[in-house]
Every structure is written in C-alpha cells, then in structure tokens.
Amino acid sequence: MNDVSKKVEKSLHISQDVIAQIVTNSVNEIEGVYGIAPVMKTPRQLWFRQENFGNIRIGLVDDVLSVSIGIILCRGAKAVSVAEEIQDKVKSAVQNMLGLTVAKVNVTICGVDLSEKE
Template sequence: MSENKTNGQIQIADEVVGVIATTAALEVEGVVAGGGKGFVELFGKKGHTKCAKITKDADEAVLDMDIIVNFGTKVQNAAKEVQEKVKTTVETMTGLTVAAVNVSICGIVKETEAKAEEEE
C-alpha cells in the first residue's frame, strides 16, 4: 500500500548553493579566497556568492567557481580537490545532482599577503 502525498515544493536559492559551494572550496588546503575581490569581502554574504555561479536545470546543477590559491600550492591538485569537495557537499546538503564543477584559478597570492589583507 503506497500513498502519493506531496507536502509542497522545495526551492533552494542560487545564493544558498553559492554559499555552500564557496564554504566547501575554502576547506581545501591552499585555497584562500574566491572571486577576484578582496579577502575581507569574501566573508560577507555577497562575497560568498561572487565566486560561485550556479546554473540549475530541474534537479541538476553546474557550478562555475573562481578561486585564489596560496603560492606554492599545486594548482591542479587544489582544483581537482575543490571539484570533488564542492560536488559532494552541494549534493549532500541540497539533494541537487551536480553535473559539473568548473574551477578557474583567478589568482595566486603569498600566504603573508592573504593574512595581511584579512586583518585590514
């Protein structure tokens, strides 16, 4: 005996998916920021969505991420790890199927520069 009941519709805003994706990307070692903006701006709500562009179609999403990494980080490894981490985290938290995570490295900074700008 099965009953088909629906409780309504669930919609997740692109901004929410962007925050989830950016937070996951920042957990990867060597990734210090996203977008081409200042590091301080990254931690506000607007900053979290500037480095992640989301294209949704039904229950499938494609994410385009712009990240900045520390000098000395193996860029290809960091980008692959960002792809895996973002895909897994977004799928787990939202139920969306992530078809692709496209990562663009838009900058490299020295670790001391990143810390100095965060303190400002």
C-alpha cells in the same frame, strides 16, 4: 455526502545564495586555497545589503546543477590537485546537503596570493 480529497502539492525552492554559501564553505576548507576570487557588488546587492559570495556562478536545468568557481591559490599550491579537490568536495557537499545532482564543477584559477606565510 461528498468525499473531499485533499491534494497537497509540495515544492522546495532553494536560493542561489544558499548554494553559494555551501560552495564557499566547502572551498574554504581546502588547503592551498587563499579564497574565492572577488567580484564587484551589483547595485542591487549594495541597495539591499546582500552578501557577495565572489566569483561563483550556478546553473540549474531540470534539478541538475552546474557550478563555476573562480579561486585564488596560496603561494606554492599545486593548481591541478587543488582544483580536483575543490571539484570533489563541492560536488559531494551540494549533493549531500541539498539532494541535487551536480553535473559539473568548473574551477578557474584567477590568481595566486604571493604574500609570505606567517
């Protein structure tokens, strides 16, 4: 009799939409952020009715992520402190939830919401 050895290869594939949703949730919890800067939907997103997470770009090289986010600040928010808080929160959220290393989080201030606070 031959012994049959069973090899099971395990792999995990994480959609960029999942990473973008984690980033979106993290950013929306930060005081001083009005929202993530919008971008136009692609024809593919329109056709398949896919969600558009805004100005978020994700790069993955050898299980190391780089994230770039465009945000809109609330009126009176301090840009540097809000950007630093976004970097810390996004990095820790992605690393804790997915176990992936985040090398850098780039934050671009794309605008400021000038409407009056209620």
